[in-house]
Amino acid sequence: MASAFRSAFSEKDFVVTAEIGPPKGTDIAQMIHHIDLIKDKVDALNVTDNQSSVMRIGSLAVCRLILDRGGEPILQLTCRDRNRLALQSELLSAAVLGVNNVLCLTGDYVSVGDHPQARPVFDLDSVQLLQTVGLLNDGTDLSGAELQGATNFFPGAVVTPEADPIEPQMIKFEKKIAAGAKFIQTQAIYDLENFKRFMEKAGRDGVKIMAGIVLLVSAGMARYMNKNVPGIFVPEELIDEMSTASKDDRIETGIRIAGRMIRQLREEKMCDGVHIMAIGKEERVPDILDAAA
């Protein structure tokens, strides 16, 4: 079965994805509620893979739950927790469960999460994982053995447009495309002038680029990210805009900012779509989309 997400890029100029973060534990009522709320309003839903190195329900299981409810899932797959056997096995498992989109990531280091004593794997890196997806699509595995049935993945990767220094990041970005990435979802961006410059460097040959949108919920969050999250830069004007909002209006202000950015990205055809990460506020994704209309 072909990927509906892949087709979306040929059917429309601006493709939208949103992020679902599986919970820690078996109570999935809230997550299912979010999936049902968002699935028909976006082209695909990313499912994170033990995000921030915190142990949770696996990405693949939630991808299948999304398919069952009529949504289009994107499996996020990191190199942190699985060696090359487990990664390839997970990909084959995804394929037979009907999951045809995969976002290949390095993964955060274990020390940032809730099991810092765990042994980190990183047997492959994100570039090698993308190559591996290409091999499986062509019907062989990393050892060269022929598969009894190939996969049909639409592979993607990430990039950090605000990385400092940017040059090594761009070299890796080019390697990801050479290794077979067909779509790119970026780390959160807030400065559209910087993003424009990144897009000029990046080019759009053969790859679809989706700008990462993380919902701001307070000026404090923006300042925290500027200080602590590598590759995220929130300009002072946006922090001011958030800090002048009354307490009741903060989230609404964040939603307006996100909507405004998405609209500008779309109207100025700066990129091929957006990836919305509402981290904990998935309930408000439809409002962000309304604000962007």
Add this chain to the structure above:
Amino acid sequence: MIVAERKPLEQIEAMAGDFEKILVVGCGTCVAVCMAGGEKEVELLAAQLRMKAKLDGRERVVDEITITRQCDTEYLDQLEKHIDRYDAVISAACGAGVQFLAGRFDDKIVLPALNTLFIGVAEGAGVWTQRCIACEDCILDQTGGICPMTICAKNLLNGPCGGTDHGKCEVDADNDCAWTLIYKKLEKLGRLDSMREIQPPKDFSVMAKPGKYTHAAFEAAQDEEEQSDG
């Protein structure tokens, strides 16, 4: 060289327990340089163990000796004439030295005085840093003499991850991002093309444990010896 640190005294004391005659064996090579298990350090350790027993009102003889290397039979042989007088031996060598000593005198209780840290260099006075993980397939020619297997927390081979931050590492902001270092070095050398090449997955099969290496010059002799033994 091999860098090690001495275990806390309480831990060594707990291992030493009720042994009444103890020989502390220092190692005069790597761990002497990093001030963990050389002549001075074993002298101090032996004195501390004697002192502790005295304070506890227990009988305990602790002598010390330092040999050139504990990873070489030739030097271990020097212990032959002393070792029978002791109930236990505390080895202040790296893990390899402790094991070699324990193997050479296999009826003796041999206890480790150090924690072995890494293969590293003397970065400054009293500071050593890791530089090699002994991956058995050196790629330093392609990375400007900076090892991503060692310096990058995720041992990435194709460039930095998203956690790189103004030249520092997300895992510890005190550490440099290996790939920022490599990029800058290759740029300086005019060899950035080697960073643009996709590096294949590492072959970890060559790192199968335990490692064994026979120098080519000795291979033939060893084969002959094995044949004549057989």
